Amino acid sequence: xxxxxxxxxxxxxxxxxxxxxxxxxxxxEWRTAQLNGLREMLTSHGDDIAAALHADLGKSSTEAFxxxxxxxxxxxxxxxxxxxxxxxxxxxxxxxxxxxxxTAWTQYDPLGVVLVIAPWNYPVQLLLTPxxxxxxxxxxxxxxxxxxAPATSGVLTRLLPQYLDTDAVAVVEGxxxxxxxxxxxxxxYIFYTGNGTVGRIVLxxxxxxxxxxxLELGGKSPAFVDRGADLSxxxxxxxxxxxxxxxxxxxxxxxxxTDPETARALEPELARAVEERFGAEPRTSTEYGRIINxxxxxxxxxxxxxxxxxxxxxxxxxxxxIAPTVxxxxxxxxxxxxxxxxxxxxxxxxxxxxxxxxxxxxxxDKPLALYVFTESDTTRERLAAETSSGGLGFGLPxxxxxxxxxPFGGVGESGMGNYHGRYSIETFSHxxxxxxxxxx
Ligand code: NAD
Numbered sequence: 001x002x003x004x005x006x007x008x009x010x011x012x013x014x015x016x017x018x019x020x021x022x023x024x025x026x027x028x029e030w031r032t033a034q035l036n037g038l039r040e041m042l043t044s045h046g047d048d049i050a051a052a053l054h055a056d057l058g059k060s061s062t063e064a065f066x067x068x069x070x071x072x073x074x075x076x077x078x079x080x081x082x083x084x085x086x087x088x089x090x091x092x093x094x095x096x097x098x099x100x101x102x103t104a105w106t107q108y109d110p111l112g113v114v115l116v117i118a119p120w121n122y123p124v125q126l127l128l129t130p131x132x133x134x135x136x137x138x139x140x141x142x143x144x145x146x147x148x149a150p151a152t153s154g155v156l157t158r159l160l161p162q163y164l165d166t167d168a169v170a171v172v173e174g175x176x177x178x179x180x181x182x183x184x185x186x187x188x189y190i191f192y193t194g195n196g197t198v199g200r201i202v203l204x205x206x207x208x209x210x211x212x213x214x215l216e217l218g219g220k221s222p223a224f225v226d227r228g229a230d231l232s233x234x235x236x237x238x239x240x241x242x243x244x245x246x247x248x249x250x251x252x253x254x255x256x257x258t259d260p261e262t263a264r265a266l267e268p269e270l271a272r273a274v275e276e277r278f279g280a281e282p283r284t285s286t287e288y289g290r291i292i293n294x295x296x297x298x299x300x301x302x303x304x305x306x307x308x309x310x311x312x313x314x315x316x317x318x319x320x321x322i323a324p325t326v327x328x329x330x331x332x333x334x335x336x337x338x339x340x341x342x343x344x345x346x347x348x349x350x351x352x353x354x355x356x357x358x359x360x361x362x363x364x365d366k367p368l369a370l371y372v373f374t375e376s377d378t379t380r381e382r383l384a385a386e387t388s389s390g391g392l393g394f395g396l397p398x399x400x401x402x403x404x405x406x407p408f409g410g411v412g413e414s415g416m417g418n419y420h421g422r423y424s425i426e427t428f429s430h431x432x433x434x435x436x437x438x439x440x
Contacts, residue, residue: 007170008181009172009178009181009182009184009185010185012142012170012172013113013142013185013186013187015167015170016113016140016141016142016167016168016169016170017112017113017140019140019165019167019168020110020112020113020139020140020168024165024167024168025110025135025138025139025140025165025168026110026138028083028084028087030138030165031083031135031136031137031138032080032083033165034132034135034164034165034168034169035076035079035080035132035135035136036080037163037164037165038072038076038128038131038132038135038163038164039073039076039077040163041159041160041162041163042069042072042073042076042128043073045155045159046065046069047061048155048159049064049068049069049124049152049155049156049159050064050065050069051151052149052151052152052154052155053068053123053124053149053151053152055151056120056123056149056150056151056152056292057120057121057149057245057246057248057289057290057292058246058288058289058290058320059245059289060286060287060288060289062287063244063245063287063289064124067122067125067244067245068122068123068124068125069124071125071129071402072124072125072128072129072132074402074404075129075132075404075420075421076132078404078421079132079133079136079421079424082421082422083136083425086108086422086425087108087425089105089106089107089434090105090106091103091104091105092104092105092106092433094435098435098437099437101437101438102435102436102437103435103436104433104434104435104436105434106431106432106433106434107431107432107434108137108425108429108430108431108432109429109430109431109432110137110138110139110428110429110430111137111139111188111189111212111428111429111430112139112140112187112188112189113139113140113141113142113187113188114134114139114140114141114142114187114188114189114190114191114428115141115142115144115182115183115185115187115189115190115191116130116131116134116141116142116143116144116191117144117179117182117190117191117192117193117194117202118130118143118144118145118146118193118194119146119148119193119194119195120146120147120148120149120152120292121245121248121249121250121292121342122245122249123145123146123149123152123153123156124152124156126193126216127143127145127156128156129419129420129424130191130193130214130419130424131143131169132424133419133420133424133425133427133428134189134191134424134428135164135168135169136424136425136428137424137425137427137428137429138429139188139189139428140168140169141168141169141170142169142170142171142172142182142187143156143160143169143170143171143172144171144172144173144174144178144179144182145157145171145173146194147173147174147175148292148293149292153173154173156171157171157173183201183202183205183206184205186209186211187206187209187211188211189211189212189213189214189427189428190202190205190206190211190212190213190214191213191214191216191417191419191427191428192213192214192215192216193216193217193250194216194217195217195218196215196217196218196219196413199215199217199415202215203215213416213417214409214415214416214417214418214419214427215410215415215416215417216250216408216409216410216415216417216419217250217368217410217413217414217415218250218340218342218368218410218414219254219340219365219366219367219368219410219413219414220254220255220337220339220340220341220364220365220367221251221252221253221254221367221368221369221370221371221389222253222254222255222256222257222357222360222361222367222370222371223238223253223254223255223256223257223371223372223373223397224256224257224258224357224361224370224371224372224373224374224383225256225257225258225262225266225373225374226258226262226354226372226373226374226375226376226379227259227261227262228374228375228376229262229373229374229375231262231265231266231269232269232273234266234269234373235266235269235270235272235273236273236276237373237395237396237397238253238256238270238273238346238397239270239273239274239277239324240273240277240397241253241371241396241397241398242324242344242346242397243274243277243278243288243324243344244398245289246288246289246290246291246322246343246344247324247341247342247343247344247345247346248289248291248292248296248342248343249398250342250368251368251369251391251397251398251400251401252342252397252398253346253369253371253397254340254341254367255330255336255337255341255346255347255348255349256346256347256348256349257349257350257351257357257360257361258348258350258351258357259350259351259352259353260350263328263348263350266348267310267326267328267348268310270310270311270326270346271310271311271326274311274312274324274326275311277324278324282312282323282324283314283316283319283321283323288324290319290320290321291320291321291322291343292320293320294317294320296342296343297315297317297320297322298317299343300322300341300342300343300344300345301315301317301322302335303335303336303341303343303345304322304325304327304345306327306330306331306334306335306336306337306345306347307327307328307329307330307331307334307336307347307348308327308328308329309325309326309327310326310327310328310348311323311324311325311326312324312325312326312344312345313325322343322344322345323344324344324346325344325345325346326346326347326348327345327346327347327348328347328348329348329350330347330348330349332349332360334347337349354379354382354383357383358382358383358386358387361387361389362386362387365412365413365414366388366389366390366410366411366412366413366414367389367390367414368389368390368391368410368414368415369389369390369391369392369393369397369398369400370383370387370389370391370392370393371392371393371394371396371397372392372393372394372395373394373395374394380394388411388412389411389414390408390409390410390411390414390415390418391406391408401420403420404420404421405420405421405422406420406421407419407420407423408420408423
């Protein structure tokens, strides 16, 4: 590869396709070597990566390791432990009319060259988790980090080629022009994480080549708080899930949905929980992050007067700081309720009762996650049966995404396709049907 002129997208894809066709990526030994390489990179350079995450998002080192670096390491270990078992062909019963000497099974075939396009909010986790899944499934991969997290994009672009087979894995940095050029190429799968507007661009580009896609999108994930729930626990868990990464988490609780009486009792509990977590002055807390850029800062600052201030509200544009903020008495028509917030603002919206909450949720786009805080089995059962969301969390936001044995993905406006653990193998493979009947 000539280092002085960047390789053109068409050349990158044909180089990787040649490697894939050679069969090099298929043996399980090659796959596990890539996963071990990735693991080695993360363990040897954890501090460099954490420093980049701090530069891009003000992420504390604890948060960087917990939600990004160690998250990916756990996913690698889980995959290494189970890969042989996941790849095993699965026998299928054969109907009598085909003959009792016939056998049938399914086998996982890698797809070819996969494009992974990642966003900026968890720029390590959301690039490397799909990349490792695609490699475990035996594919070649083009990885496109987000240009909005430039320090992380830079460190990964420098490190990945040192630890992975560069004939099968390429990192292409850049923004809209570079991604547009990549999308014009023929990939065998496109895995996109980000917003729905770009998701539609990706889907249109993929249609040209009949390329299958996963779209990992976002949306407004509600948190329903039932009458009688322990509000001190609820507030602690909501504050933890909402204000992680300054609210820039795709599965963060977007807003609270509850009855008016519970809302009033929850308000002081949320104020207390925020103060316990980040102190009376969160801007001085080393654990509290910053907004990614001025555009998102301005967007979020304009939402702060969408309701009555319970706590927070402070901002500092120079450091892209927005205080962890809770707003009460929020009208469903207020600006903060129109789009995914994707920042540290938690509105409380009231509904009369459970029926009102179910109606409210079903009147809107299917969310990436729904969280429910209740002691009632009936409430749990009704919300599980009568609403649709990418994931459903009873009593604890965010945690379902850390369970490698659960598929992670959206539905409707929150996306299509899923991954993590064995679901990544399903996503990045073709499950081929095979039938065999002896000639004799
Ligand atoms: P972003 O701006 O970093 O964009 C994502 C990727 O799309 C980047 O790599 C970017 O270069 C590329 N891109 C941007 N514009 C493009 C264009 N016109 N054509 C082609 N490619 C383009 O990230 P974002 O979209 O701001 O991310 C935030 C959104 O992502 C939120 O809605 C959030 O909920 C969602 N999200 C979802 C998940 C999930 O797993 N479901 C995870 C994180 C974020």
